[in-house]
Amino acid sequence: MGKGQPNISNTIRSLRFHAGEMTQAQLAEKVGVTRQTIVAIEQGRYSPSLEVAFRIARAFGVPLEQAFQYGETE
Amino acid sequence: MSTKEISAFVMVLSAVVISGWVAWDAMGNGVAATAAEAAGKMVWAIGYSIVFNIVAVIVGVIVVSVARREEVKDERADERDRLINAKSMMAGYFVLSIGVLLVLIWQAFGLAANHAPYALFGISMLAGGAFAVSQIVQYRLS
Numbered sequence: 001m002g003k004g005q006p007n008i009s010n011t012i013r014s015l016r017f018h019a020g021e022m023t024q025a026q027l028a029e030k031v032g033v034t035r036q037t038i039v040a041i042e043q044g045r046y047s048p049s050l051e052v053a054f055r056i057a058r059a060f061g062v063p064l065e066q067a068f069q070y071g072e073t074e
Numbered sequence: 075m076s077t078k079e080i081s082a083f084v085m086v087l088s089a090v091v092i093s094g095w096v097a098w099d100a101m102g103n104g105v106a107a108t109a110a111e112a113a114g115k116m117v118w119a120i121g122y123s124i125v126f127n128i129v130a131v132i133v134g135v136i137v138v139s140v141a142r143r144e145e146v147k148d149e150r151a152d153e154r155d156r157l158i159n160a161k162s163m164m165a166g167y168f169v170l171s172i173g174v175l176l177v178l179i180w181q182a183f184g185l186a187a188n189h190a191p192y193a194l195f196g197i198s199m200l201a202g203g204a205f206a207v208s209q210i211v212q213y214r215l216s
Binding site: 032033034035036037040045046048049052 | 076149150152153154155213215216
């Protein structure tokens with residue numbers, strides 16, 4: 001895995017807020033996953049597959065990099 | 075708490091209750107005299123375990139729904155559920171294979187034939203318990 005821990009952060013909470021306070025359940029339904037999975041992704045406990053990440057970005061109509069950011073911590 | 079987590083909790087409870095019942099029966103009434111008799115008892119115990127699981131999951135879902143004042147619905151498994159399931163299967167498989175190996179070694183060193191079904195039953199309950207505990211932990215952590 002190399003040096004440092006891969007660190008994927010996201011702005012889903014903020015994107016939901018700007019999408020008229022979209023609920024986690026509504027986002028889950030749009031993306032096709034469970035609400036628990038959205039909670040886990042939002043809290044950074046679970047990194048979604050590329051497909052789900054794209055579906056989340058598409059649900060907000062934003063590019064992938066605006067929904068998810070990748071950094072490496074030492 | 076989702077139905078998948080409720081099922082995992084029930085599985086742990088079922089492993090403890092049914093193993094306890096088998097152990098209590100063996101201590102109270104004695105171990106079955108032959109391997110065939112012991113195996114028959116274990117098949118019944120597995121049957122009871124399946125019934126216990128079904129009833130306890132239904133009761134668990136009702137209790138959690140009442141406590142939350144919101145119906146707990148069974149959602150379709152998504153990629154996270156499948157990943158957690160696969161990791162937990164690995165944990166259960168690991169316990170099962172090591173356990174079966176230990177039972178075989180034990181039998182090679184003289185474990186009585188009528189005790190072997192008890193040992194295999196215990197290992198299968200342990201493996202099921204490991205699978206369920208792993209699910210509970212991963213649903214909490216990931």
